[in-house]
Amino acid sequence: MKHSKELPNRLLVTRITVLIALSFHLHLAPGHAANIAGYDFVGTTSYPNDGLVNAGRIELEQDVLIDCGFTNRAGTLAWYGTNTSPGRIIKVDLSNLQKVETLVLEEGDDFLSAAVIDGDERYGYFGTKTEPGKIIKIDLETMKRVGEITLPEGEGNLETAIANPNGTTAYFGTYSAPAHIVEIDLMSFSRTRGLLLPANESLLISGVADAAGQFGYFGSQTIPAKIVKVDLSNLTRVDSVSFTGYIGPRQGVIEPAGVYLYYCLSTPAGLVRLDLANFGDYDILNLPAGQVNAVSLLINGGGTEAHMGLLDGRFAQIGLTNFLYKGVHASQGPGTVDDVPVALRPADLPNTAFVAHGGVPGAIVRVNFLPLERSEPLLLEDESHLSTAIVDHDGRYAYYATDSVPPRVVKIDLERMKRVQSRILRTDVLGVLSSAIDGGDLYGYFGTRGDATSGTALMEVNLDSLYVDRTLTSDLNGYSSIAFDESANRGWLGTRTTNDPSRIRVRSFDPSKFAFGTKDYDVDSNYDGNL
Template sequence: MRKIPFFLLLICFVFFSINCQVFVKNSFNFPAGMSDAYSALVDENEKAFYFVDYQEYANSNLFKFDINTFGFINTLDLGVEKVSCGIIDKEKKVAYFGTDTNPAQIVKVNMETFEVVKNISLSQTITNLYSAQIDTQNQKAYFVSGTSSSAVAKIDLNSFTQESTLAISDSNRLGSVIDVPNAFLYVFTYSSLPKIHKIDLSTFSEVGSLSLASSETFPICGVIDSSSGYMYVGTETSPMKIVKVNLAQFTREGSITCPNNENSAYGAGIDPENHLAYFISASSLVRIDLSTFTRIDSLQFGSLSPHAMSIDLQKNSSFIAFQNSRIAEVDLKTFKTVEQEEIENYDYPQFILVDEEANMGYVGFENYGEIAKIDLTSFELIDYLSTDNQYGLLYYGEMDSQNGFAYFFVRHGLVITKVRLSDFSIAEVKQIYGVGEDNSTTGTSFDTKNNIIYVSFSESGNVSIYKFSAPGLEMLGILNLGFIATWKMFIDSLHGYLYSRLGNDPYTGITKIQLSDFTNAGSIDLSDYYIDTMALDSQHQYMYFGNEVSDSNSKEDSQWSQTCRVDLTTMSVIDCNEISGVQEFTASFVDPTRNDAFFFTNFYDSSDGDYEAAVIQIDTTSNKFLYNTSIGDYTQITIWAVDSSSQNAYFTPILENPVRFVQLSIPQQD
């Protein structure tokens, strides 16, 4: 698995004229999320390959990768949604991308500077682009629409303007292939009555059409071997068929029917020197011997679904993008996968776990149930693990370094996924209650001293705390709390208590549970406070919480909040600190090796009119404010973990794409 280098980020802004002691040590960006790839390009001159994603409700992105290292290089926001096709002029170092929109647009990108140069809207008769071809010799491009009024738009690349339009007699989305030496464009009708339309590019007129066999429906992609005068067309059928067309006679010469597990062509590439063609199906890469027109073999990808492909003949590699946002490199000589990389949609990080013994960090992402593994020594992203998405959105995690496991929990349902840390693989999935909107895991905590996992679970509003052994995951007991919402849970192994933050928004209370007999031992009502975050100081038996207060609804006016302390022996609030300028508290933790508590906050910076993140340090022996230090423009830091042995803390802002993973040094108390 490729390692992603970190971007060193040293940020240390002064806040309230206090000497800066907290600083960001390291930070890297997770690659931005990629939806289904509809277009793939390769540029041997620049030693790069590219995939474009198809985003329906957001701008599409162009992803750039290094051919030699298979490394992610950069992402470019194309400024338009639903990018469905792309072409590249390698000599002029520009690319053009068409959209599946009405009106259709074409975006021009300078591939050398990796910047959008310009985009144009096409005429009303050209909508929902499906395929594109380029003639670099004459500086023309052809974009094919795929609607009830299908047409081909001819683009002058020198002036980047629409030159003319040619209507196609058939409708539906249309694939295409260009024969530049002979100046013909071939357009496929994607329907149950399949046809290939032949267009003379010198006159830009349709000069013929060819009907395929009734079983060769939905032709979608193809390649041309200009030297031999043949075209090969793949169909989106089950199984996939590959049709051979004699271009000189414009006649069908035969077809290959692939095995039953090779369905639906999605892309094609050709190696004319070695007389080979490649077609990607729904689950494989199929290799065809063009000299004998026979299927040689296929490379199976299992549950992965290829969606776009580009070929680098210089390197003898094929680069494939999969529907579930992975990419792979295939060595065309050995016909084996040599590299795979995940560029998952890293939205909504939900938790960070730290394995202090192995010095590894783990970040869990909600959307696809992905867990990223990070080497905290080199600060590199080294591996991913995908949990089974059928169980719902990943939401919580607990680290069991002593037994060599980590435990992960979904949001809707009581499901525990046990992951073996030694080889980063799933060891067991235990399902107590299935996925359902009325069933919610609302908090987890791990008692490392007694090897017990506690899970707060709401079933139709009725909340119970479940007790499991670790690592065996045997259920040991259930404590019913009734119809009251719970949130985060804290373990005090030293004194034998579990504390659960409870109530509705704002979360207004703490319940205390005695671990020895698993019974309710008391609670405190905090309804007079607007609680943002809590942190347990088990050594002194205090709970700290951030109380969000503002004397004005205007962010430009004065704001203040409090850090408050609860005595857990008496279950009462004993004191609060007022902190000026704080807009809200987003996360907190207590350093168990020292007498310090830390709060992440957002504060209003009047100098630039925006919010920034900061860290507040509190002396837990006196609940006195020590200092407040800005750490930059991070957005909503709610996901964090602390490694006391190395004196580092780690966090991810939750409202960023790409997601950043940041390391903070924990300051020594003066």
């Protein structure tokens, strides 16, 4: 069913962590950068921010208004189209961020706003935002204009373009009412057919294709905003989804697993998560007040983090595992308010993007996605000497135990990186050395140190309340490790015998009965790994 998920009132803007390093790996599916095989990447103007570092930039002329572009697979060259009259195509050497050449097009080749590259990387195709619409073919090696297609009446104002994964067919969407989707055979450079959409699915401004090239999803700048699903194999409309109260589906990305399509909505700024298997099912997460005009979207390679670029240059971060807002980064982009940026991420450079700012003056910035970023530490209160931790299977909560007397356990919300609650486990046991979590995330098992007075304790802790439900004690010399077999619902405790610390002992326990097993396994210091 359709539903929206509103943002909670209390927001945590600054991200904090407890000795946790965050990975930020971003990569593309096979194919070219931008608009191919499931990814339609437009970038942010916020540098630096989490996992991003400005690695260089090139300033362009004052009158350059970049509105579209693509790179080769290797990420060594890029070609950008300008929203000028006549249009210009700028070739850039990405290895050193130097402009190679600028091609000024002919009179009437105006306002380039959609572009794709063919599978051989020899030719580029630029659509004009004019009436009638044109598609200009460019030899990318020689930077010569080699042909054009003038489209029929009504197929003008080209605003978005996608291509199939092998780069043999392109689909141009029109910013018109009604809207058209035009299929172009790039091999013969000919218009093969067109699709006229219903009147209430007009003004196409964005598009993304799935990895198989079977379906395309086009954003409609109507009121309300819509996403239109099109079968690319026969160029027929399949369905559409409306988002009441929203306009401007500016950018779409299909996450790496191919389960969800994410789209950033411009006004009010929000992120929609749409189930591709059940096209009508979606959630919407609204950004907080003051964060408006979302224009771009990036998703990391693991499909766990989304970064929404705002028109004012800031960048909102969303955790996709639990679909929660995480914070916003201050703008450090050029100028005050930038035009919609165009970001290209080459297929062979998974951790690098090239962001072209459409404002005045124009600029192209190389951004590296850092593989590792450490955030500021979360300072705890009464919890010291952290010794062991468990994390639930969704990666939402962590439970840290202390090697202190009495021992404590503290619950941490990993999405918001905040301390949720803390509790003393027992006052009559020593510090905690080991821990494990059950398969249902209901209980944690914590093993303590041991001595002749206190013995050794295994505590079953309710992870909701953090109270100890049950305790098993023994005269063993502390539980230095715990392993949990979810398939057999059985735990294993590693320890040493009190009378001979050189001897290793493995003891099993049954969580359902909360009882030790009937047999221990003793091994000496020459233990060969077999029980």
